[in-house]
Amino acid sequence: MLDNACKHFPTIPRDAVTFQTNQLDICEGHYVDITAETWDKVIDLLTSVEVTRAEIPLPVPLLPSNAGAISLPGNQSAAGSAPQPEDNGHDGLSTDGKVMLQLVLPSGDIVSVTVKRAARVQKLVDIAARKSGSCPTNYMAVWLGSRLHHENSIGSYGIEDGEFINFWIQQVGGKPVIYLYSPSDVDVSVKLSLSPEWSFSAIYPFVTPKQEYGQHVEWNVRTHQDGNLTEKNSGLDISYLFWEAKTNSDAFPRSPASEPQSVGVFSPTSSTLGDADSIVVSVDEVTIYLDKSLKALGLHTEARTSFITYWLPSILKHEYIALRFVPQPAYERTASLSISPQPDVVTRIFMLFRGICKEHLTDWSNAQIQAEKDVGWWADVVGVDLSRASDMALFRVLEWGGMEVLI
Incomplete structure (x- = not known):
């Protein structure tokens, strides 16, 4: 170890x-x-x-x-909680002068900076985010295993010359939604259990999360033949169940030296995309590519439209997009879905994507070639039985979601 x-x-x-x-x-x-x-x-x-x-x-x-x-x-x-600074500065350390620090970026790169001790930690966060080309609001600064508060001064923590400050990014699994389609009206229990790497950040209809090994929620709904649902606790008529989760990066930090995951592995806090398992297309082409791929994965028109329009604002910030779909068994291990009575078929689609700038396209030559393949290969990667997933005589569950990988 x-x-x-x-x-x-x-x-x-x-x-x-x-x-x-x-x-x-x-x-x-x-x-x-x-x-x-x-x-x-x-x-x-x-x-x-x-x-x-x-x-x-x-x-x-x-x-x-x-x-x-x-x-x-x-x-x-x-x-996860940083050592708190002294109230009156009687820790024997001066906040005057400057200190040279080593900033360890989420990518593993190390940047040396010299800043005033009186500067706020936020200044270091801004530098790390700028060097990584990311938004500073997603960053946390960690020193000696403890999180630094952005509003406190660097000198208040007693950080010395040459010390390493690590920066992690908190990622969010965006808008997974769950549809239930039954040929007859039926009462259904839907239990969603997260691994400890995730915590719920939004739930609709709201039910109180419970804590075991990780968090879980349970909805009780009645399905209707038109595809809508009635949530029994609130009486709300809804189209689908909604959940969103944030990564617990404090407890499960991404290792700077982490290597790309294999296709069969999915970790919310250490998600990766690589040239071998992803496709890369320009932003101008991504919506057409997504619509074709999602159709091949069994999403109906409304689901495809909702999926694309939800992620479009994030996609449009980039020049090129790398994306891949997570195999269902790997996704199930981090967000287990238990439904009673048991459905005839469950289809869970979860996409990972990240922005790629033009000057880095040479690192994605294979992914660009794979984008030219027939999109039907994603059904094999994810593990989708398209004929059963579209059989209206069966009790079917469809879920879609995704996450932008910020590093």
Whole structure:
């Protein structure tokens, strides 16, 4: 694990790599260190560990042999919340002068900058976003495993010359909608369970999310033969169920050294597109390409129109678009859908896309060739049974959604 951590987090010195968890009862919600001596005792009890840079000389013992609880030092902070600056500047560090910092961009590139200690963290965020060609509102700054508040000064955190500041992007899964078509009116339960990499940001009709391994929601609806639904809790008549989720990048940061995922893998916080698994077309061609592809994937006219018009404002910001569709089994592992009574066929379409500038087209030669292929190949990639998906005598479920990959 230490070897892998050093590979994926090259900015952390090997002797400063620390593994932490807050998943055990004795942690009481705080992140504490997992020592080498306790690793074998706890690893099978955890679903994830946090890799961070040691902030204290000695690790906090996770499972002391002579105690039933953990005593945390006063300066230990939970992961995801930055160390707070002193109220009156009595931390012994001056906010005057300048500091030289290493900004680790989401791409893994490192940029050296010199800024005033009195400058806000927002200044670093703006620099990182400008260097990456992205919107600063999507960025978070992280130092020593903790998130920095954009309005605070750099000097207030005691950041020294040469320190590394990591920048992550929070991505959002945009407007997945779920249609249910039944040949007769029937009461249906629809349960959607997210992996911990995601948290719901919008739900309609609203139902309260519940927390287990990850968040889940459950709608109870009555289907109608015209394709509309009635949500039983609110009495609302609707065309589809809607959900949206944000990525939990604080807990599942994208590794700067992460490699492109295989076609059969989908991670909301580390989504990738590559020359081998995607297509690239100009913005002028993308709407026609999408309409043909979505039709081949079983989307009816209204669904295709809604899909394209929802993503069109984001698409038009770019010169070229790289896109791919996620195989259903990979998508199901991060957003599991359980429906009762069980449908005859379920079709779940989720698109990943990103903008490509003209000068980078040479890196996408194969993807440009693949754009010339018949769009029917996407049905095999996703795993769509088009004949059953269009059989009106069957109880059918159709979902579409997508996400812009910002790096």
